[in-house]
Amino acid sequence: MAQPASPITPVLDYSTTIIGALELSERKWVLAVQFPGNNRHSRHSLEASCSDLFGLIERLNRSSDGGMAKYPTFQGDMPYGAP
Numbered sequence: 001m002a003q004p005a006s007p008i009t010p011v012l013d014y015s016t017t018i019i020g021a022l023e024l025s026e027r028k029w030v031l032a033v034q035f036p037g038n039n040r041h042s043r044h045s046l047e048a049s050c051s052d053l054f055g056l057i058e059r060l061n062r063s064s065d066g067g068m069a070k071y072p073t074f075q076g077d078m079p080y081g082a083p
Contacts, residue, residue: 024048031056 015036023030029048034041042060046052 022053029053033060 017036019034019041021032023032025048027048029046029052031044031046031053032041033044044056046056
């Protein structure tokens with residue numbers, strides 16, 4: 001496999017980037033989100049299901065203090081075999 005001539009280093013701009021971390025287990029998932037311009041993060045526990053995860057993301061997107069309302073709506077696919 002060919003290697004790129006120079007490594008690509010992503011640039012993280014905390015003032016414009018929504019940062020999310022998802023911890024997965026068989027029974028529950030934990031989503032932590034940090035919004036631009038905010039040093040605090042929100043932590044959300046939910047059942048281990050894609051529908052619960054997408055529902056939480058939509059609630060965060062609609063909430064006035066959630067911070068995502070001014071950003072594009074989340075769009076994505078879950079990996080094959082995800083519950």
